[in-house]
């Protein structure tokens with residue numbers, strides 16, 4: 001039984017969570033990278049990334065095709081942008097019609113919007129079993145003891161699937 005973590009991260013928060021989950025070598029990691037990465041400048045990121053999320057864009061990705069069918073469990077995660085998933089996640093969900101999988105959803109955010117984001121992701125994942133959702137508030141800067149507990153829980157869920 002195999003697990004893949006498929007995620008997007010602009011500023012490293014989701015990446016830190018994916019790396020921690022993957023540190024037990026229980027999952028293959030795929031970081032989605034747009035052909036044209038969004039700027040990280042304080043103002044420009046909210047303008048360009050926010051606009052892209054609001055308009056439901058699906059940017060082209062540089063990633064090679066992900067053979068999702070060989071996995072039993074997919075962990076799909078990324079930051080909340082303007083109350084929805086980041087556009088590279090949109091591209092992934094739209095391009096790959098995922099079905100028949102156990103799915104764990106993860107969102108990182110600065111304080112809100114995860115539930116709406118999960119609801120939108122679930123619309124694309126109707127033919128799967130959503131095992132659980134997890135959210136983290138800016139884990140790179142906000143020290144929350146709950147973070148490690150959630151990571152452990154995810155690792156246990158993956159182990160149960162193995």
Ligand SMILES: Cc1cc2nc3c(=O)[nH]c(=O)nc-3n(C[C@H](O)[C@H](O)[C@H](O)COP(=O)(O)O)c2cc1C
Nearest residue numbers: 009010011012013014050079082083109110111112
């Ligand atoms: C364009 C943009 C829009 C955002 N919108 C939200 C939002 O609606 N709600 C929220 O809590 N955080 C929002 N954030 C903050 C990010 O979700 C948060 O910092 C996240 O942890 C970043 O993950 P990353 O470092 O993996 O990119 C936004 C960030 C950006 C760049």
